Amino acid sequence: MDLIIRDACILQERELRTVDIGIQGATIAAISSTLEADAPELKAAGCLVIPGMIETHIHLDKTCILDRCRIEEGTTVAEAVRETAAAKRNFTVEDVYARGKRTLERCIAQGTMHMRTHVELDPGIGMIGFEAVEQLARDYAWAMDVELCVFPQEGLTNNPGTEELLIEGLRRGARAIGAVPYFDTDPRAQIDRIFAIARDFDAEIDMHLDLAETTQGMQIEYVCRKTEEFGWGGRVAVGHATQMSLLPPERFSAIAAKLASAGVAVTILPSTDLHLMGRSHDHAVPRGVVPAEPLRRAGVICSISTNNVLNPFTPYGDGSLIRMANLYANVCHVSRPADLAGCLDMITDAAARLMRLEDYGIAVGGSADLVCLDASNPAEAIAALAQPLWGIKRGHASFTRPRPQLHPRGN
Numbered sequence: 001m002d003l004i005i006r007d008a009c010i011l012q013e014r015e016l017r018t019v020d021i022g023i024q025g026a027t028i029a030a031i032s033s034t035l036e037a038d039a040p041e042l043k044a045a046g047c048l049v050i051p052g053m054i055e056t057h058i059h060l061d062k063t064c065i066l067d068r069c070r071i072e073e074g075t076t077v078a079e080a081v082r083e084t085a086a087a088k089r090n091f092t093v094e095d096v097y098a099r100g101k102r103t104l105e106r107c108i109a110q111g112t113m114h115m116r117t118h119v120e121l122d123p124g125i126g127m128i129g130f131e132a133v134e135q136l137a138r139d140y141a142w143a144m145d146v147e148l149c150v151f152p153q154e155g156l157t158n159n160p161g162t163e164e165l166l167i168e169g170l171r172r173g174a175r176a177i178g179a180v181p182y183f184d185t186d187p188r189a190q191i192d193r194i195f196a197i198a199r200d201f202d203a204e205i206d207m208h209l210d211l212a213e214t215t216q217g218m219q220i221e222y223v224c225r226k227t228e229e230f231g232w233g234g235r236v237a238v239g240h241a242t243q244m245s246l247l248p249p250e251r252f253s254a255i256a257a258k259l260a261s262a263g264v265a266v267t268i269l270p271s272t273d274l275h276l277m278g279r280s281h282d283h284a285v286p287r288g289v290v291p292a293e294p295l296r297r298a299g300v301i302c303s304i305s306t307n308n309v310l311n312p313f314t315p316y317g318d319g320s321l322i323r324m325a326n327l328y329a330n331v332c333h334v335s336r337p338a339d340l341a342g343c344l345d346m347i348t349d350a351a352a353r354l355m356r357l358e359d360y361g362i363a364v365g366g367s368a369d370l371v372c373l374d375a376s377n378p379a380e381a382i383a384a385l386a387q388p389l390w391g392i393k394r395g396h397a398s399f400t401r402p403r404p405q406l407h408p409r410g411n
């Protein structure tokens with residue numbers, strides 16, 4: 001063994017067990033209640049150890065631009081897009097790299113080890129964002145597996161030249177393609193093109209969908225239909241789906257059943273959705289955050305993700321998925337221990353299923369990706385915003401965060 005983690009509390013087949021984990025090279029070589037071996041040790045001391053958190057939906061290219069945007073309307077979706085598009089005109093590869101690096105490093109220190117980042121491609125920005133994020137993915141591979149999802153933030157069918165760039169991004173290795181159907185005059189035309197391109201390139205689909213304050217013009221059922229038509233079940237995710245949060249239970253349940261049978265996953269982006277929704281109300285403001293529990297009970301894969309950090313879409317952010325899951329739990333009235341534990345599932349195992357990660361989880365023979373949380377169980381980790389204490393990526397330390405120390409007088 002090259003390293004032994006002592007007394008790690010891990011979740012195995014829904015049971016918590018305290019084990020020693022032996023690591024050889026980049027791989028977990030042994031898991032047992034007491035591992036007889038001689039190697040350098042790291043003490044988990046009964047804390048919860050998880051296989052690293054997963055950000056299924058983030059935007060590294062437009063992060064940290066708040067200081068160059070004017071926020072006057074208090075951020076409506078329209079203002080967020082307008083201000084970001086204006087800031088984007090001055091983006092260079094170096095600038096995107098420097099800002100993306102700040103957020104990526106925060107995510108690493110918060111215990112995230114996989115991410116799917118959306119990258120905007122259109123004739124204005126060209127491949128600038130793509131090149132910077134591709135470089136970040138290479139430079140930070142020691143701590144994070146970064147997957148690129150190319151997408152047309154400023155429209156596809158309304159914005160000639162964009163489709164060619166999306167195709168170039170897929171040719172250059174992006175594994176996923178995204179969409180923003182509500183930015184084209186004919187949303188379904190965009191959805192149709194995205195499915196066709198995904199089939200041509202055997203790509204995953206991860207759409208921004210149904211981000212609005214009424215239930216008019218929802219496309220989620222259409223996306224389910226297209227998923228079935230293309231046989232793309234298990235390879236399609238939709239982010240936001242805030243319109244679903246406004247539906248009465250019967251209609252909600254009917255759509256949940258369709259999502260489950262079509263194999264369409266849902267990503268909840270609590271910080272952005274809370275920030276952007278409810279703007280047309282001056283009292284009794286709706287939250288606009290779709291509840292995951294009824295979706296999960298219906299068999300839908302759900303993840304919780306950060307989306308934006310410090311930009312007009314979300315003027316907050318520290319890259320903490322634990323904080324995002326806690327925010328979600330608070331907003332959606334999640335309190336049963338099993339449901340709180342479900343919130344951790346949505347930033348770990350369920351998120352891995354959404355991204356179809358093959359080598360994820362704490363298992364012998366698997367990648368030695370481990371994060372220790374200052375908590376004794378999953379529900380506590382979410383409820384008490386457990387701090388990640390250290391991370392091991394492919395057998396090597398990727399971060400440490402010492403516990404705070406108190407200094408009582410006289411000591």
Ligand SMILES: [Zn+2]
Pocket residue numbers: 057058059118208239307308
């Ligand atoms: Zn997004």
